[in-house]
Amino acid sequence: GNSVTQMEGPVTLSEEAFLTINCTYTATGYPSLFWYVQYPGEGLQLLLKATKADDKGSNKGFEATYRKETTSFHLEKGSVQVSDSAVYFCALSLFSGGYNKLIFGAGTRLAVHP
Amino acid sequence: SQTIHQWPATLVQPVGSPLSLECTVEGTSNPNLYWYRQAAGRGLQLLFYSVGIGQISSEVPQNLSASRPQDRQFILSSKKLLLSDSGFYLCAWSVRDRYANYGYTFGSGTRLTVV
Numbered sequence: 001g002n003s004v005t006q007m008e009g010p011v012t013l014s015e016e017a018f019l020t021i022n023c024t025y026t027a028t029g030y031p032s033l034f035w036y037v038q039y040p041g042e043g044l045q046l047l048l049k050a051t052k053a054d055d056k057g058s059n060k061g062f063e064a065t066y067r068k069e070t071t072s073f074h075l076e077k078g079s080v081q082v083s084d085s086a087v088y089f090c091a092l093s094l095f096s097g098g099y100n101k102l103i104f105g106a107g108t109r110l111a112v113h114p
Numbered sequence: 115s116q117t118i119h120q121w122p123a124t125l126v127q128p129v130g131s132p133l134s135l136e137c138t139v140e141g142t143s144n145p146n147l148y149w150y151r152q153a154a155g156r157g158l159q160l161l162f163y164s165v166g167i168g169q170i171s172s173e174v175p176q177n178l179s180a181s182r183p184q185d186r187q188f189i190l191s192s193k194k195l196l197l198s199d200s201g202f203y204l205c206a207w208s209v210r211d212r213y214a215n216y217g218y219t220f221g222s223g224t225r226l227t228v229v
Contacts, residue, residue: 031214032213032214032215032217034217036217036220041223041225042222042223043120043204043220043221043222043223044158044204044206044218044220045220046217046219049215049217051213051215089157089158091217093214093215093216093217094214095211095212095213095214097171098165099146099163099165099208099210100146100208100209100210100211100214100216100217100218101214102148102208102217102218104157104158105157106156106157107156107157107158
């Protein structure tokens with residue numbers, strides 16, 4: 001079946017540290033891949049996306065590359081800030097059953113300390 | 115531009131009481147609409163999706179129901195709330211895209227506490 005697996009949190013970092021949140025997927029067909037971010041008490045916001053193999057999505061200093069050979073879409077940022085503290089969700093999207101089905105990972109909580 | 119509105123933001127309801135959460139989308143036509151629930155500290159669970167007026171599909175059996183009386187309106191309901199219905203409810207919409215390139219846009223959520 002189709003699924004997304006992401007590293008368990010929480011991930012705790014000091015400000016300006018390097019961030020990696022691992023995400024791997026299993027899918028039939030050719031999914032699009034997404035990272036969403038959820039700040040405390042808010043809904044989900046699209047952070048970045050990639051729609052085909054070798055595409056790199058980037059936004060706000062975050063980036064992720066669609067790796068078909070390793071079925072991965074790891075999220076990275078070179079220097080995190082306290083304001084990056086949030087829950088990050090990796091997701092894949094497939095057209096299935098007549099609609100765009102978005103399948104989420106369990107989420108990874110990031111806590112950045114000054 | 116497209117916007118999605120969800121209300122209320124916060125709700126405290128007694129066990130056994132009814133529920134109605136509303137979601138509307140502006141600036142687009144024929145959207146796909148979705149209801150998700152997020153239990154405390156957990157991931158996202160798809161509850162319902164709709165590809166058109168009156169067309170509702172349920173992903174999990176539960177105490178809740180959904181309706182889509184208008185193209186851009188999606189309502190989540192319950193006749194009698196349970197304690198286990200507590201959580202953060204999110205509405206979302208997407209374009210109809212066979213290549214699934216666009217993802218979903220989420221509302222700001224409703225935090226429901228059943229007491």
